[in-house]
Amino acid sequence: MGTAVDGGPLTQLSSFVGRTDEMVELSRLLHGVRLLTLTGPAGVGKTRLALELAGQEQRSRHCEVIVVKLATLTHIDQIRRQILIALGEPAEDGVPRAPRAAPYANESERLLVLDDCEHVLDECGLMLSELLPSHPYLRVVATSREPLRLPGEAMFSLSGLALPDVDGDSSLSECLRSDAVLLFLDRARTVVPDFQLTQENARHVGEICVRLDGLPLPIEMAARLIRVFPPAEVRARLDDRLSLLTNGWRLADQRHQSLRASLQWGYDLLNPAERSLLRGLSVLPGGFGFDTAAAVAADGSAAEPGTSELLIALSVKSVITPYTDQDGPARFRLLESMRGFGHERLVAESEDTETYGRLVTWLTQLSEPLHRETFIQPAVLRHLAAEHGNLAHALHWLIPGTDERQLLLAGALATVELSPGPADDTLTLLSHILDRGIESSPYRSVALECAAALAGRQGDYGTAMRYAEQAVELERGYGRDPLLSRLLLLRSALHETHGDQGSAVADLRECLKIGHRLRDETLTALCRVGLARYQLLNGELGRAEQVIEEFLPLLRMRVPPRWLHAVLVTAGALALEKDDLPTAEAYFTESLRGPAEHTRGPADALQGLAIVAARAHRFERVLQLIGAAEQIGPPASWGDAWWRERVNAARSAALKALPPNRAGASLEAGHAMRHRHVLAFALGSQATGATAEDSDGLLSKRERDVTALVVEGLTNRQIAARMHVSVRTVETHIRHIRTTLGLRSRAHIAAWAAERRTAAVRPAVSPPSPGPLAEAAPLVWVSTAGADRSSRSRELRGVRRIG
Structure with missing residues (x-):
């Protein structure tokens, strides 16, 4: 022995x-x-x-x-x-x-x-x-x-135990597959032998494990509290976890008898500079890169060369955790318990006010383009999106006061949320800030703009227009043409949503004058193509095509995918009006090929593909695409009746051509598709010109790497070792891959990858060179359209972030 x-x-x-x-x-x-x-x-x-x-x-x-x-x-x-x-x-x-x-x-x-x-x-x-x-x-x-x-x-x-996905509808089954939850159950039953995981408490138990980052020591302590508190109350009390989790084993080492003692042990091993940085990082719940860490460091200098070395040291000492499942610049995070401990020390050292001040200054600098530039560059949006959690945290710290920067940060928060879908309370938060009486700030127009966009997306036209009108008048007073032009594009979209074509055109023409005055080719092109949209709606196909052909090359080079999406859909609609089905299908397909984060709500392109399929007599595909479009969200506004008439004609033709059972099954199959599975379906047809690379574009680079190793037959542990990541990260990737592609198992992932390899050797149909193009999207595009679901008609309204 x-x-x-x-x-x-x-x-x-x-x-x-x-x-x-x-x-x-x-x-x-x-x-x-x-x-x-x-x-x-x-x-x-x-x-x-x-x-x-x-x-x-x-x-x-x-x-x-x-x-x-x-x-x-x-x-x-x-x-x-x-x-x-x-x-x-x-x-x-x-x-x-x-x-x-x-x-x-x-x-x-x-x-x-x-x-x-x-x-x-x-x-x-x-x-x-x-x-x-x-x-x-x-x-x-x-x-x-x-x-x-x-x-x-x-x-x-080592990282935490595998965690459940508590955001889905299957909390119980997810929890039963999670090692973290199984550990919680095992330890809970040592104090309450008949404790069971149920549909009612599964989400609470899962959230406890998630908030404790899957770490066994605090999970065991939390589980033993079940003798006193139900799971929902344990979860609610985790905000004060350092005082709550003090029930380690009696004979354990002192540092294992409470969560605070365990964290204190590691903190005491850091040198003074590392401790100082750790305290500063505790104000960053959304993670951080080297630049953000330097910004909140004690001297507040983003150019501080020592910050990189300190971050590397903290990572090596397992104090901060690198994100291993994302492309782009390196980012780190503090596990939630360590962040809470660091924040406690920050307050104890009376450093919290200065540190939050440095964070607000840094985020304000990142957000400045929102009120100085007409079009926000993709790199700026990506940077702001990476700081989303920190924006929300800093904003809530600012709100009790009257600092005008809360207007700009609220606008930045709404800006990055408009693309993936805003949080339910974001408009309420913005409205609260706007009502606080900070009237003279140059940042107010940005907050009004985003509030108008959010209200429009929720179908509240009156509120949206009220905010938009206020913003336009403010910017006219300031004389800042770049932001005024963006506001006019937004207000034009709002007018179009509610059928006020005259006002929509008037705003576009005023915006066009600003484009000429600023000698801004991109703005001018967007306004000209926007006006060409109305020429298309009014049957002036020749004039619309002439404008679109003139400006397509410029827009293709200068606008990011999320703006180009609406433009390409309009190009496809123009090709449909000319009965040029291959060209129309190529444009609709191209509009779906952008990066996944830029293609939320591509219902208009799916409906366009459905119209093409109807005219090609592929009727099951028609109903699948229409069902998927209804599931995925509202399409862009198309003069309402003009576009709906064409979509409904395609639906009627399919319903007439198919037996009722096949028609119903096709429509429900579309309704059942998940968002990114919809894109895989739309891009998967050879007729659309989709290649293996198109479908692979639905996955991140790391997800593609994981897929390739699954094809080789490697286990999760072997994949983790090969990629130098944790097993939990691999499990997360595989879950995302299955969700994205609508697949049920690793075997299906391998089969899907093999099919892509086969498809890659086939000749692909390329989209046409510069041809009919669509109306250019401003920062915010307002949408409203109707579509039948089964035999019912419903009105879909919302705002979709294009910029």
Whole structure:
């Protein structure tokens, strides 16, 4: 049997839940290296996993296991003496050898577990650099919040247990597949034996595990509170988790007896500069890159060269966690418990006011283009979107006061929410800020603009127009043409939504004059194409086509996909009016090919494809596309009756041509499609010219990489090792891939990828070169259209963010 020093026997008294893939990978790693270090944040379960691994090695009789706990040791002589005693080696002070265990098949093979090395890294390094060369059959497993950084060391980084998706409708089934929830259940039943996961409490339990980042230590503490509180109350009390989670095992190390003590242990190991940065980062619930971290650092200098080194150090020490499942610049986050601890220390040091001030200044700088430029560049929007959580947090900190910057930050928050869909309370928040009496701020027009867009998207035309009118009048007073032109485009769209063609055209013409005055080619092109839209609606096809052909090359080069979408749909509509079906289909398809985040609500393009399919007598596809369009959201405004007449004609033709059961099944199949599965369906037809690359565009680069490894037959653990990410990240990617493509299993993912490879060798139909193009979309496009669902007619209203 193995030997344990200062740690008790290897056999644990509580059950071991989850970590199946980790155990497989660690066992493989352990037989290929001599020093394996398990790293990870406080409470992630490094010690328990190391002991389980050691126990597995012991049971398989691979080696003798020796455990040395270092939590209470601080000096190299203490560490050397303890390890030598455990190994049965002669100690320098004459301490006798420890009794050896019963002989093994290979008696010289031994596994030494060094637990809790983070506070004595140098001492452990010195000891191991002497011990390993002189003991060729000795292997070492160390646990630490950061690696030892020794030659030959293999590092295995642990993250939280697999979490459920609590946002969906299947909370119970999701929770039952989550290791984090299974651990919660196991520990809850030790205090309440008949505790069950039900449809009613599953979401609460899942949210507890999510808010605790899947970390076993706080999850176990929260689970034991079930004896006193129901799951809903435990979840509600997690805002004060540092005071709540104090019920660790009685005989555990002091730092494992409460969540606060566990976090304090790691905090005390940081140097003063690292502690200061950690406190500053606690005001960033939305994550951060190097620039944002530098902005909230103590000196507030975004050019501070030391911030990068400090962030790297905090990452190595498992204090901050890198986002591993996104493309683009590196970003990090604080786990929620660590952020709460850091914020508590920030307040205790009286640094909160200055730190929030630096954050607001930084976000204001990012948001300035909203009131200075006509068209917001995609890079600015991406940057603001990355800071979405921090915008909301800073805004709520500002609201009690009268700082005018809250108007600009509220506008920025609404701007980034308009594309994926605003939160329900965003318009309420904006309205509250606008009603606070900050009348003379130059930022007020931005807040009014976004409030108008949100109200229009919700179908509240009166409120939307009131805000838009106020914004236009304010900007006319300021004489700032760039923002005024954007507001006129918005108001024109609002007028069109409610059939006031004269006012819509008047606003476009005023905007066109501003474009000429500013010598802004892009603005001029957008206004000219916008006016050409009305020529199309009025049957002036030749004039509309002439304008569109003139400005298409410029717009294709200068506008991002979300703006080009509406333009291409109008081009497709013009081709339909000329009965040029291949060209129309190519334009509608092209409008769907933009990046996934730019194609929310492409119902108009789907309806256009349905009209094309009807004229080509593909009637099942007609109803599937119409059903999908109804499910995905409102199309852009098309003079209302003009476009609806064509869509309804396509629907009627399909219903007449198909037996009722097939027609109903096709329509319901469209209704049942998820958003990105809709795009895969629309782009999947050879007739649309979609290639394998089009369908792959629905997945991120990392999702495509995961798909390729699934095709190779790799397990989640193997994929994680290959990509240097956690197993939980791989699980998240696979769930996203299945959701995006409407697939049910890994086998279906592999089959889908094989089909794409086959399709990639087929010749693809290219969209036409510069040809009929559509009305250019301003920053905000207002939409309202009607469409039948089954045999009922309903009116769809909303605002879609194009810029």
